[in-house]
Amino acid sequence: MGWSVSPAGVPMFPEAEYVVQRTEVARLAADGPMREYLIVPLQRAGLLREISGRRRLADAGGGRITAVPTPGHTAGHQSVLVEDRGRRLVSTGDVLVHAVQMVSPRVGYALEDDRAVAAATRVELLADARRRGATLATAHLTRPFVGSGEAGV
Secondary structure (H helix, E strand, C coil), rough: CCEEECCCCCCEEEEEEEEEEEHHHHHHHHHHHHHHHHHHHHHHHCEEEECCCCCCEEEEECEEEEEEECCCCCCCECCCCEEEHHHHHHEECCCCCCCHHHCCCCCCCCCCCHHHHHHHHHHHHHHHHHHCCCHHHECCCCCEEEECCCCCC
């Protein structure tokens, strides 16, 4: 959610709906500067939608988009699952931030709120991706997409 608003306090994507876990909004709202920087501008623009838990966001042409809680980095962190014609793509967000986590998912990093929960989330996410043959969209790795048949997944 950190890149949702420009330094000037303007939503980066003014036509988008920002769908965020309620626990994440509560966490950010408890931090005065973060509340003012992130939450208030999105609320003021009418773009913030809070959800709780796994939630289907869209269905179109047989495909679907689902928000999936993946806590650890933050309590309300979520990933996004895109499914269509038997194929699955998981946008991992901050679940994976280093390639070593692909082979050793219990390895944490300094910016995790709860390392034990983050490790368990990574283990589960990678096992599910392997089981279902999902592709991972990994914003922090050197490759934006990693197939489930590749080493470590």
